[in-house]
Structures are given as structure tokens and as C-alpha cells.
Amino acid sequence: MPDDGLLRAGAHAREVRLAEVSCTEGCCGALHVTIRRDGDQVVREDRRRTAAGPGGPGLSSYRFDARLYDAEVARAGSDRPWSWPARTVARPIGAGPIERPDLLGRWDARPGRVGTGLDDPGTTVVTFSYLPGPASGTPERPDRALRFSWDIPDDGTAPGARAAAALRRPAEENPKTYARLSHGSPGRAAELGSTRPGDGWPGPGGPCPLPPARARPARPLSSAVRGASRPPSGP
Structure with a gap:
């Protein structure tokens, strides 16, 4: 689950990114949901996928007992025995740009996925996107953002x-x-000062630069989550 408390339901509805593919959202997409409190219930609705290709079928909304939902989010947030060193390193790094937006903002960069390597779980992987703007002196179009990956070994x-x-x-x-560089033009990255331009790739519509992910078993959900109600699927 996100480590920054965004799954908590507050007085105002807000959209939260639940999951992002390891090659970044701009490459193969992510899953977003809106979370809001409705009296004694918490509602997750307006789930949407973002991806370069065609989207999938619409996703249902879910309602939870607010008391059970709050307790489960608090429990999951404090459940850390399963974490390993590289994952423990990733947690505060992911929270850093949220608490200090200027950490990456000063470089015209925006935070992406922070986690562990697919092939090397012992390495922490930090991704971010870079859109040349005021700091570069050469603003760029939004659809030409460069995406970078930073490996932090143990x-x-x-x-x-x-x-x-x-x-x-x-x-x-x-x-x-x-x-x-993991996404974008190596030549453009080098022009902007990148000393490790990598291979890059053409951008939306091109092949994903990562190999297909191996399936991983899902962690069991608590009874509070399994007991969520959802509307009928249709007539």
C-alpha cells in the first residue's frame, strides 16, 4: 500500500494512485482511484487506468464500513515485519518529494515509482520524470518528458x-x-546534461523497454477488505 497515508479517507474526496507499472506510468500506465468519506462509509470510486494502449472495462465502486476501513488502513500502515532492507530504504525516499516538493522540483523533475528491482529485490529503484522547463532555459512539450531510473544498491x-x-x-x-534514461531521446537527454543517457525508447506507442513481469502471489486481504460491498454488475 502507499506509504504516505493517502489511503486514509478524509473530509474531501481525492484521487490516489494505487499502482504503477515498474517502467513508469507514462510508459505502460497506472491505476488511480478516488477515495471519499460518506457518512459512516468510505467509498472508493472513479477508478481509472492510464496507459498508452486501449483501456480495459470500467471498474466498479466499493463501499466500506468507515470504522473497519480506518482500522485496516492503520493496521496495514504499521505492518512492517515483511519488509526487507531495500524496501525499507524505498519508503522514506518515496515520501521525501511529497514532504519537500522542491527536492525534485528545482530540477524540473517529478517523482515516479520508488520500490525495489524486479530482477534484483536487494536494490532500491527510484524513478522520476523530467520535463525541461524554467530551470533548463529550454522548455519542452509535455508529451516529450524524459524518464529516468536511479538504482541504489545495498x-x-x-x-x-x-x-x-x-x-x-x-x-x-x-x-x-x-x-x-529509461524513456525518451538519448540525444535530447545528453543535450540537457545527462551523463548516463542509457538506451531510452521512442515514447508512447513504442515497445515497453522492460521484459514481461513475472507473476507474484498476492498477499491475503483482511476480512475488512474482503467484506467490502459493491453494486450489482448489471441487470
Whole structure:
């Protein structure tokens, strides 16, 4: 689940990104949902997928008992025994740009997925998009954003120290100078100062640069989530 508390239901409805593919949302899409509180219930509705290809069928809304929902979100948020070092490092790194928007914003960059490597779970992977804007002096079209991936290997230091060091780095250095380009024009990235342009790829409509993900077993949901109600599927 998101580590920043966004699944909590507040007084106002808000859209939350539940999941993003490892190659970033701009490549193969993500799943978003709107969460709102309605009296003694919590509603998840208006779920939508974003992807370069055609979308799937519409997704139903769900209603939860607010008391049980709040308890389950609190329980899941404090359930950390399953986490491993690289995943523990990813958590504060993902929260960093939310708490300090200027951390990446000063470089015209926006945060993406922060997690662990598909082929190397011991490595923390940080992704971000870069759209040349005021800081570059050469604004670019929104559909030409460059996307980067930054691998943080396990160097033997404590997870907290590793995360703190990772958060200090973009405060001092432009991250596109040490991250690898994963989406966009290598030539354009090099023009903008990237020293590790990578292979890139053509953009929307082109092939995903990552191999198909291997299926992973789903973690069991609690009875609070399994007991969610949803409207009938049709007549």
C-alpha cells in the first residue's frame, strides 16, 4: 500500500494512485482511484487506468464500513515485519518529494515509482520524470518528458542512513546526471546534461523497454477488505 497515508479517507474526496507499472506510468500506465468519506462509509470510486494502449472495462465502486476501513488502513500502515532492507530504504525516499516538493522540483523533475528491482529485490529503484522547463532555459512539450531510473544498491549501511544519503543527493546534484534514461531521446537527454543517457525508447506507442513481469502471489486481504460491498454488475 502507499506509504504516505493517502489511503486514509478524509473530509474531501481525492484521487490516489494505487499502482504503477515498474517502467513508469507514462510508459505502460497506472491505476488511480478516488477515495471519499460518506457518512459512516468510505467509498472508493472513479477508478481509472492510464496507459498508452486501449483501456480495459470500467471498474466498479466499493463501499466500506468507515470504522473497519480506518482500522485496516492503520493496521496495514504499521505492518512492517515483511519488509526487507531495500524496501525499507524505498519508503522514506518515496515520501521525501511529497514532504519537500522542491527536492525534485528545482530540477524540473517529478517523482515516479520508488520500490525495489524486479530482477534484483536487494536494490532500491527510484524513478522520476523530467520535463525541461524554467530551470533548463529550454522548455519542452509535455508529451516529450524524459524518464529516468536511479538504482541504489545495498552498500552494507543501515537502511535509514542509506535513505538519508539518497535524499541528500538531489538536494546537491541534478539527478539526471547520475540516473539512467529509461524513456525518451538519448540525444535530447545528453543535450540537457545527462551523463548516463542509457538506451531510452521512442515514447508512447513504442515497445515497453522492460521484459514481461513475472507473476507474484498476492498477499491475503483482511476480512475488512474482503467484506467490502459493491453494486450489482448489471441487470
